[in-house]
Amino acid sequence: MISLGLRPVMARSKAASREFALIARHFAPLATHRAALALRDDAALLVPEKGHSLVITKDAIAEGVHFLASDPMDLVARKLLRVNVSDLAAKGAKPLGYFLATAFPDGTTDQAVAMFCKGLKADQKTYGLSLLGGDTIRTFGPAVFSCTMIGTVAGRRFVSRNGAKPGDDLWVTGTLGDSGQGLALLQQRATAPEKAASALMRRYWLPSPPFSFHAHLAGLAHAALDVSDGLLQDAGHLAELGGVQLAVRLEAIPLSSAFVKSAGRSNAAKLTAATSGDDYQILFSAPAAARERVQAAARASRTKVTCIGTVKKGRGVIVLDAHGLDVTPERTGYTHF
Amino acid sequence: MISLGLRPVMARSKAASREFALIARHFAPLATHRAALALRDDAALLVPEKGHSLVITKDAIAEGVHFLASDPMDLVARKLLRVNVSDLAAKGAKPLGYFLATAFPDGTTDQAVAMFCKGLKADQKTYGLSLLGGDTIRTFGPAVFSCTMIGTVAGRRFVSRNGAKPGDDLWVTGTLGDSGQGLALLQQRATAPEKAASALMRRYWLPSPPFSFHAHLAGLAHAALDVSDGLLQDAGHLAELGGVQLAVRLEAIPLSSAFVKSAGRSNAAKLTAATSGDDYQILFSAPAAARERVQAAARASRTKVTCIGTVKKGRGVIVLDAHGLDVTPERTGYTHF
Numbered sequence: 300m301i302s303l304g305l306r307p308v309m310a311r312s313k314a315a316s317r318e319f320a321l322i323a324r325h326f327a328p329l330a331t332h333r334a335a336l337a338l339r340d341d342a343a344l345l346v347p348e349k350g351h352s353l354v355i356t357k358d359a360i361a362e363g364v365h366f367l368a369s370d371p372m373d374l375v376a377r378k379l380l381r382v383n384v385s386d387l388a389a390k391g392a393k394p395l396g397y398f399l400a401t402a403f404p405d406g407t408t409d410q411a412v413a414m415f416c417k418g419l420k421a422d423q424k425t426y427g428l429s430l431l432g433g434d435t436i437r438t439f440g441p442a443v444f445s446c447t448m449i450g451t452v453a454g455r456r457f458v459s460r461n462g463a464k465p466g467d468d469l470w471v472t473g474t475l476g477d478s479g480q481g482l483a484l485l486q487q488r489a490t491a492p493e494k495a496a497s498a499l500m501r502r503y504w505l506p507s508p509p510f511s512f513h514a515h516l517a518g519l520a521h522a523a524l525d526v527s528d529g530l531l532q533d534a535g536h537l538a539e540l541g542g543v544q545l546a547v548r549l550e551a552i553p554l555s556s557a558f559v560k561s562a563g564r565s566n567a568a569k570l571t572a573a574t575s576g577d578d579y580q581i582l583f584s585a586p587a588a589a590r591e592r593v594q595a596a597a598r599a600s601r602t603k604v605t606c607i608g609t610v611k612k613g614r615g616v617i618v619l620d621a622h623g624l625d626v627t628p629e630r631t632g633y634t635h636f
Numbered sequence: 637m638i639s640l641g642l643r644p645v646m647a648r649s650k651a652a653s654r655e656f657a658l659i660a661r662h663f664a665p666l667a668t669h670r671a672a673l674a675l676r677d678d679a680a681l682l683v684p685e686k687g688h689s690l691v692i693t694k695d696a697i698a699e700g701v702h703f704l705a706s707d708p709m710d711l712v713a714r715k716l717l718r719v720n721v722s723d724l725a726a727k728g729a730k731p732l733g734y735f736l737a738t739a740f741p742d743g744t745t746d747q748a749v750a751m752f753c754k755g756l757k758a759d760q761k762t763y764g765l766s767l768l769g770g771d772t773i774r775t776f777g778p779a780v781f782s783c784t785m786i787g788t789v790a791g792r793r794f795v796s797r798n799g800a801k802p803g804d805d806l807w808v809t810g811t812l813g814d815s816g817q818g819l820a821l822l823q824q825r826a827t828a829p830e831k832a833a834s835a836l837m838r839r840y841w842l843p844s845p846p847f848s849f850h851a852h853l854a855g856l857a858h859a860a861l862d863v864s865d866g867l868l869q870d871a872g873h874l875a876e877l878g879g880v881q882l883a884v885r886l887e888a889i890p891l892s893s894a895f896v897k898s899a900g901r902s903n904a905a906k907l908t909a910a911t912s913g914d915d916y917q918i919l920f921s922a923p924a925a926a927r928e929r930v931q932a933a934a935r936a937s938r939t940k941v942t943c944i945g946t947v948k949k950g951r952g953v954i955v956l957d958a959h960g961l962d963v964t965p966e967r968t969g970y971t972h973f
Contacts, residue, residue: 336796339877341723341861342693342787344794347684355768356679357784359737361775386678400696400737400782431692438698440777445737447694447784450679457681459673524678540676 332429354392362441373418383448385508391517392450463541467584479575491561515596523583544613669766691729699778710755720785722845728854729787800878816912828898852933860920881950
């Protein structure tokens with residue numbers, strides 16, 4: 300496509316030349332899957348594995364909104380991949396590859412692009428991903444990156460948001476609130492001992508979705524999603540789409556020792572953890588009869604899981620303290636519409 | 637995902653609320669394919685038609701680079717879809733749906749988003765598309781939009797860039813140079829009678845890829861791509877990947893009457909048409925024995941096709957005038973690497 304900012308053929312060829320060189324040098328080595336056609340075509344050709352369906356998700360991030368220009372570019376790239384891996388894992392899907400659109404600010408150095416691609420490469424290895432295609436454009440404003448990630452499930456074993464049933468247990472993987480506390484530290488809204496602070500900020504920069512748990516989810520969960528906007532808010536989606544009520548036990552909210560060192564373990568701290576964003580853990584409901592299978596899956600995939608409540612008849616999300624008293628905060632974020 | 641610019645839970649819930657409202661009001665009605673799950677999940681579930689492969693492409697556009705803030709938003713949206721439809725059509729693929737990431741500038745009005753979606757809706761109808769998923773984020777800079785479009789081909793009947801063979805005819809659909817001339821008019825680098833000017837500028841705003849030709853391409857073409865960066869530059873890709881030489885007859889370059897009214901039909905004008913961008917026509921090579929079948933396919937799909945040259949042994953692209961003299965411009969853009 301021609302660019303308004305550039306004039307006739309010479310300038311255009313030079314710009315195109317830069318783009319092709321950028322792709323050849325930095326991005327082509329990341330296109331390891333045959334579907335990518337080595338980025339030599341305008342499109343990828345994907346022949347899905349027999350008996351499998353595709354699960355596709357797309358998340359975008361913008362400089363100044365989701366990350367800062369001063370953030371290490373390799374971590375920005377890895378976070379972009381990980382927020383998409385998180386969406387797929389929560390659907391029980393195995394990531395396969397991704398399409399990437401990068402709008403780098405005019406004047407971005409080759410070194411910054413190289414650092415960005417170094418991050419992509421590292422996480423391609425971690426999650427078994429390949430770059431499949433994309434577009435590299437310029438913007439006169441802050442950077443915007445978008446990633447469309449493709450995963451596969453056997454048959455149609457997609458774990459949706461809408462199957463939670465009264466009587467189900469409510470589970471969450473990992474610990475909650477770490478990333479939100481990391482951001483609070485970065486914004487100097489909180490304090491922590493040095494080691495804990497570093498762990499929490501690290502969790503904000505580089506989420507760690509419970510990737511290896513995805514393979515177990517389809518056989519166990521009635522409904523699932525990834526916790527990205529805060530546990531209570533995301534629980535609201537499960538409640539609304541399932542036509543059920545979710546009762547969360549505040550004392551069961553799983554906290555990391557780093558979080559506790561910074562925020563304590565009071566009810567207020569637990570509510571903070573339950574309303575923080577960027578957790579990238581999986582929230583799922585499963586029949587009470589599957590309790591032992593959930594624990595076995597957790598052991599097999601080395602994933603921490605915690606039963607944090609139950610699914611009931613009714614609607615919305617309620618939070619109960621250790622005495623069974625309703626301590627639901629006024630805004631849990633689940634009444635969007 | 638949480639946003640740096642926003643503070644704790646209240647602000648975040650409000651922002652999330654705005655995003656959910658935006659999706660529900662503007663985007664959800666566009667998600668007509670069942671794979672989209674009505675945008676109620678974080679991912680789409682795509683069960684490919686039996687015996688079909690997926691062809692996937694991704695193009696992004698930025699305000700100030702590919703379009704202006706003052707451009708009608710419905711046309712911006714339609715152009716975004718059409719540049720992707722063009723990529724798929726040139727591979728012989730039938731478009732199915734798309735994922736969309738919108739980074740709207742902070743303060744974008746609801747009306748602007750509605751206009752954008754009106755454009756999407758119009759072209760969803762034109763091309764039989766459904767919105768399948770995506771992400772709506774804010775940016776503090778100019779708008780950036782990215783589209784990942786999915787199409788299907790029977791079996792693996794993907795028309796790649798790398799199959800051109802010596803002896804092939806070289807064909808192009810439609811006319812060339814209209815869009816580039818439209819941009820020249822908009823930038824006041826050219827003049828034209830009013831009606832011609834309006835047609836050329838319209839072609840720049842709203843490309844018209846030869847969509848209905850896609851169904852015929854797989855059985856006919858050895859190699860194909862869409863002309864987006866200028867005929868000679870894109871021909872260079874076919875030459876390079878096929879390991880062949882493309883000889884283009886300058887006098888055969890198809891020009892519209894509007895283009896001729898603005899730029900004339902001199903060799904210089906034809907070279908301008910052959911090095912303009914944003915044509916979104918299909919360039920393909922086909923065996924000489926298929927000449928009548930190409931013409932029949934053109935009639936059946938009501939697509940203009942023109943034989944503009946031949947494929948030879950050798951490398952690169954050469955341009956010959958009516959006397960067979962080599963008039964290849966110094967920069968055709970085909971020596972990228």
